[in-house]
Amino acid sequence: MTGSDQALKWIVLVIKLPADPSRHRVAVWRELRRIGALSLGQGIWAVPEVPVFADGVRRALGLTADAGGHSLTLQASGRSPEDATRFREMFTAARSEDWTEFLADCGKFEAEIAKEIRIGKFTLAELEEEEQSLERLRRWYRDLTARDVFGAPEAAEAGTRLKQCVAVCEDYAERVFTALHSSDGSTP
Secondary structure, eight states: OOHHHHHOOOOEEEEEEOOSSHHHHHHHHHHHHHHTOEEEEEEEEEEEEEEEGGHHHHHHHHHHHHTTTTEEEEEEEOHHHHHHHHHHHHHHHHHOOOOOOOHHHHHHHHHHHHHHHHHTOHHHHHHHHHHHHHEEEEHHHHHHHHHHHHOOHHHHHHHHHHHHHHHHHHHHHHHHHHHHHHHHHHHO
């Protein structure tokens, strides 16, 4: 355990929402999941007390209030060094799950482009779709990097994998432009 584990404070949110309509509970849940909050139990969430989480916490509290719910915001730390370390480990494990999902999506992206190359689908429409998918991966990577405040082990692999996705997309773009230029009789 490091000294930073002991010094780190957490924001703990206790949220109580009306049962109906369920869209309010879903909206708050989605916001908290989007920012990477750690679920500690029904209606109880935690994030490290660092600036990257402040806006998301404010949005979740606003959604709770707008829905007629109640919230309690607490500042916490581990009661013992072991507790502090466990809190950090739980949060990092959640980020590891996020990175694993990201890596799986990188694999799907690469497989999709490989399929398009295999079947010879070299169209601008398909290229645009793949570029949109790549941009989604880039945004997701930025979001995960921002909330992975402790550096989950999968983060480095994810950075490498995103670079591979960029290279695969650039190669596909070259193939599309080559196919388009060769089919219209012009030279590049």
